[in-house]
Amino acid sequence: MKPSRALIASAIASLAAATLAASARAEDPAPQEKCYGVAAAGQNDCGTARHSCAGKATRDHDPADWKMVPKGTCEKMGGKLTEPGAKSAKGK
Numbered sequence: 001m002k003p004s005r006a007l008i009a010s011a012i013a014s015l016a017a018a019t020l021a022a023s024a025r026a027e028d029p030a031p032q033e034k035c036y037g038v039a040a041a042g043q044n045d046c047g048t049a050r051h052s053c054a055g056k057a058t059r060d061h062d063p064a065d066w067k068m069v070p071k072g073t074c075e076k077m078g079g080k081l082t083e084p085g086a087k088s089a090k091g092k
Helices: 003-026
Strands: 033-038 066-070
Touching: none
Parallel strands: none
Antiparallel strands: 033 066
């Protein structure tokens, strides 16, 4: 095979491999859920009544701060699926 054809074949193979790798990463991630009370200070995912941005939690495990976690793991980690003060649907 001529060097120029080998280079073209190598480039096509690299492009195909990169496309496959990108499509594997683009698939939907595992389902997530909002988990209250598990975020470490500065590692919350969004704002609350006390602050407006992610990463602004000032204390570990504040019940008002939340973090996205893999579905089914929140309560195992000691967190709650409902916002503090919200009525739970489990009691009905």
